[in-house]
Amino acid sequence: MTFSLVARCAETGMFGLAISSSSPAVAARCAYARAGVGAVASQNVTDPTLGPLALDLMAEGMTAPEAIAAVQSQGKFIEYRQVLAVDKTGATAIHSGPNSLGIWTQAQAQDVASGGNMLANDGVPQAVVDGFLASTGHLGDRLIAAMRAGLAQGGEAGPLHSAGMLLVDKVAWPVADLRCDWTETCPIENVATAWEIYKPQLDAYVQRAIDPREAPSYGVPGDE
Known part of the structure; x- marks a missing residue:
């Protein structure tokens, strides 16, 4: 009931993940990333322990294929699970258990891996990978472009209701964690709208955490 991608920006080392599903709040259960380590999506009859496990293994020195x-x-x-990983070198790996739901498949390349289940057709993950590789700019922009490419290929067999995008970079917390937990419209486009609003403020939010004395003004009433 889900399709996703994990990715690394080869220029900055930033990691990111984007995911969408017919189920509610998919990103709350399935999206994991750690700065300097990697990104992992754990989906399909989700076991939320598998994302942190894969990240811990990569933090200890395993490559993505070794961790998977x-x-x-x-x-x-594990025969019911799908788990996707990308590591700090951009190596990728995917496990798709034989009991994954409906039409399920996967695709991967350097710096990006995509997988899905209950898909409209088996070309969706490759379209996601191709969309990522063809895109440029900020990693967040590329994640949105990739998800739109998957959606254009057919996406999930049923209607999508939730989506999320997670970005990590240098600091110990996510620099962006944007979610649409339920909508009757397109959750990917809802996340894309949130990203367009959040993107210009991303660096300022990080700076406010590191040293608020150097942060730009909040630009709200009462701010001086």
Whole structure:
């Protein structure tokens, strides 16, 4: 009931993930990333322990393929799970269990991996990867472009209701964590709208956390 991608910006080392589903609040259960380590999507009959496990393994020095192999051996009911990972070198790996739902498939390249289940057709993950590779600019912009490409290819078999985008870069917290937990319209476009609003303020939010004395003004009533 989901399609997603994990990705790395080769220029900045930033990691990101975007995901959408017919289920509510998909990003709350399925999106994981850690600055300097990687990004992981854990989906399809979701086990939320698998994302942190894969990140911990990569933080300890495993590559994405090694971490996914370890997840396959350690995870419970792994035949029901899909897990996608990208590491700090841009290496990618995917596990798709044979009990993944509906039409399921996956695609990957350097710096990007995509997978999905309950898809409209088996070309969706490749369209997501191609959309990412063909795009330029900020990693957030490229994630949105990739998800739009997957949607244009057919997306999920049923209506999408939730989506999210997660970005990490240098600091210990996500620099962007944007979600649409439920809508009857397009959740990907809702997240894209939120990103357009958030993107110009991203660096300022980070600066306010590091040293508010150097931060720009808030630009709200009462701010001097």
